[in-house]
Amino acid sequence: MANQIPEVVVQRLPLYARTLARFLEEGVEVISSQELGVRLQVTPAQIRKDLSYFGKFGKQGRGYNVAHLQGVLRGILGLERTWSLAVVGVGHLGQAIIAYGGFAPEGFQVVAAFDTDPARVGQHIGSVVAQDSSELSQVLREQKIDIGIIAVPASAAQAVADTMIAGGVHAILSYAPVTLRVPEGVKVRTIDPVLVLQSMTFYLKSPEAALLSSGRRRGRRL
Amino acid sequence: MANQIPEVVVQRLPLYARTLARFLEEGVEVISSQELGVRLQVTPAQIRKDLSYFGKFGKQGRGYNVAHLQGVLRGILGLERTWSLAVVGVGHLGQAIIAYGGFAPEGFQVVAAFDTDPARVGQHIGSVVAQDSSELSQVLREQKIDIGIIAVPASAAQAVADTMIAGGVHAILSYAPVTLRVPEGVKVRTIDPVLVLQSMTFYLKSPEAALLSSGRRRGRRL
Numbered sequence: 120m121a122n123q124i125p126e127v128v129v130q131r132l133p134l135y136a137r138t139l140a141r142f143l144e145e146g147v148e149v150i151s152s153q154e155l156g157v158r159l160q161v162t163p164a165q166i167r168k169d170l171s172y173f174g175k176f177g178k179q180g181r182g183y184n185v186a187h188l189q190g191v192l193r194g195i196l197g198l199e200r201t202w203s204l205a206v207v208g209v210g211h212l213g214q215a216i217i218a219y220g221g222f223a224p225e226g227f228q229v230v231a232a233f234d235t236d237p238a239r240v241g242q243h244i245g246s247v248v249a250q251d252s253s254e255l256s257q258v259l260r261e262q263k264i265d266i267g268i269i270a271v272p273a274s275a276a277q278a279v280a281d282t283m284i285a286g287g288v289h290a291i292l293s294y295a296p297v298t299l300r301v302p303e304g305v306k307v308r309t310i311d312p313v314l315v316l317q318s319m320t321f322y323l324k325s326p327e328a329a330l331l332s333s334g335r336r337r338g339r340r341l
Numbered sequence: 342m343a344n345q346i347p348e349v350v351v352q353r354l355p356l357y358a359r360t361l362a363r364f365l366e367e368g369v370e371v372i373s374s375q376e377l378g379v380r381l382q383v384t385p386a387q388i389r390k391d392l393s394y395f396g397k398f399g400k401q402g403r404g405y406n407v408a409h410l411q412g413v414l415r416g417i418l419g420l421e422r423t424w425s426l427a428v429v430g431v432g433h434l435g436q437a438i439i440a441y442g443g444f445a446p447e448g449f450q451v452v453a454a455f456d457t458d459p460a461r462v463g464q465h466i467g468s469v470v471a472q473d474s475s476e477l478s479q480v481l482r483e484q485k486i487d488i489g490i491i492a493v494p495a496s497a498a499q500a501v502a503d504t505m506i507a508g509g510v511h512a513i514l515s516y517a518p519v520t521l522r523v524p525e526g527v528k529v530r531t532i533d534p535v536l537v538l539q540s541m542t543f544y545l546k547s548p549e550a551a552l553l554s555s556g557r558r559r560g561r562r563l
Contacts, residue, residue, distance in 0.1 A: 133539035138520070160520060196539050197546030204538075215437035216534075221518055225535050265545060266538060290541040292534065296443055298360070298382060306544050308537045312438070312514065313447050315530045316426075316488060317355035317418050319512040322528050323487060324419030 128169045132192055134159060135166070139189035151182040198226060205231040205259060205288075207279050208270035209239050209249045212294055216270055217245045227266075231258055235275075252279075259286030269293040280307070350391045354414055356381060357388070361411035373404040420448060427453040427481060427510075429501045430492035431461050431471045434516055438492055439467045449488075453480055457497075477501075481508030491515040502529070 138158050142150055152163035159166070170176050173195055176188050193199055204222070206213050209232050217229050232244055233252045242249045250258060259267070267283035269276050269291060276295035283291055290306045293299055296314070299307050360380050364372055374385035381388070392398050395417055398410050415421055426444070428435050431454050439451050454466055455474045464471045472480060481489070489505035491498050491513060498517035505513055512528045515521055518536070521529050 129543050130536075130540040132543070133536040134520075136539070137518070137536070158520065195543065197542040198539060202538070202542055202545070211437040211440040215433040218433040219534070221535050222538075225539070227535065227538055266541065290545055292537055292541070296359070298356075298380065306541045308541060310532055310534060310537060312441070312532060313443050313449065314352075314355040314359070315514055315532060316424070316444075316449055316512075317358070317420060317447070318352040319488065319514070319528045319530060320419040320424055321351050321354070321417065323424070323512050 124172045128172055131161075131165075131169055132196055133198075135169070136189055136192040136196060136198065139185050139192065142185050143189060147185055149182045150185050155183070201226045201228055202265040203228055203230045203262065204266050204268055205229070205233065205255075205262075205264045205283075206247075206268045206270055207233045207252060207255065207283070208272075208275075209234045209242065209244055210270070213268075213270035214244055216268060216294075217247060229268075230262060231264065233258075252282075255279075256282050256286035259283060259288055264288060266290045266292060269295050269299075271295060273297040346394045350394055353383075353387075353391055354418055355420075357391070358411055358414040358418060358420065361407050361414065364407050365411060369407055371404045372407050377405070423448045423450055424487040425450055425452045425484065426488050426490055427451070427455065427477075427484075427486045427505075428469075428490045428492055429455045429474060429477060429505070430494075430497075431456045431464065431466055432492065435490075435492035436466055438490060438516075439469060451490075452484060453486065455480075474501075474504075478504050478508040481505060481510055486510060488512045488514060491517050491521075493517060495519040 135155070138155065152166045155166055156163040173191065176183050176191070204227055206216050206229055209217070213232065213234070217232060222229065229245065229247060232247045232249045233255050234240055234249050235252045239249050240251045258264070264286070265288070267288040267290070269279050271279055273295045276293060276297050277299055280291055280293070280299045280301060284301060284305055289304060291299070291301070291308070293307060293309045294311070296311050299309070301307050357377070360377065374388045377388055378385040395413065398405050398413070426449055428438050428451055431439070435454065435456070439454060444451065451467065451469060454469045454471045455477050456462055456471050457474045461471050462473045480486070486508070487510070489510040489512070491501050493501055495517045498515060498519050499521055502513055502515070502521045502523060506523060506527055511526060513521070513523070513530070515529060515531045516533070517531075518533050521531070523529050
């Protein structure tokens, strides 16, 4: 089943799951795709189409059962368990990632950190101690790390990715501004604020474009 | 013209421009959509279609003139000028954003920073001094800030966005895990690593899905 689902759909599901959790907190038990769409700022048609990949949810005119749909989406996404993270690079960015309070409540635990700089190795950052990057591959295997996070400069990123993959990691979140080459079966996501800013200056340059297009695609999430 | 261009296309252009810059540095003068596609890990057809929104580039079988196309894309995206940024929230994340070395070379200058915490106001962070958030709207107007960056907790993000917009900002990059409501004509992009991680656990949970889909959409950039 999973292989037939467009990746862009998979990328939207986490936001659906989170938004349903917010509605649950607010005591909402049933919700229409219209109401969900307003909160998510996407069209109800897109929500219905995205969900249709995973089965039939809700009845025409009755809306979705919030708790049920949220549970199903969490199951589909594998959010019922904890995932371990290793951060490579503990400069400003790596430290901010390790200190970020948003991971743990969602089941993502930073369990190891690495750097090549001897001045940083041994440093306590949150609940981890920075280890030498030469130990990366071995530690990843021993601790069965699920996801690698790259917070090193662009020039070092590909080598770190290669070592992560050699260490058995199948998912990488990279903050380095470079397109990584990875073998089949390994997932990479890149968070690159410069590219994000550059996709907004297009609209700042010609404000009428922003005004005309904003009704269609406001508040896109990356 | 700009209003007819899908936002997803605009979001890909910065990566095209950057990749062309790398080819220029490598001394490549002409490039085919196939070669560009290999580097970008997207299909040549998508590149050709995306570029077709902006006119005719390259001749069938001849490829693109790298310098020309890069210049045109930079012009389209408004990258020939400098854009000013204000960062609100100077905790770990805000400090990492201000310290990030990738903005300035691309023409993005952090010129102001704000926080509500009296202990942080007055603190020097890189080349800026944190100001009290109560001054945000006024400073944004006086300094004609182009883009606001939100690095505060989710619970405070909407209020900061509202104040930014009141201060004349038309583009916001938010690191807060919440969907912001903004008026027409204001662009918002959200960088949310939890959602990104959650879109990968889907594939970790069922590795065969990653293997089967990775040929289509490897190394997606967010």
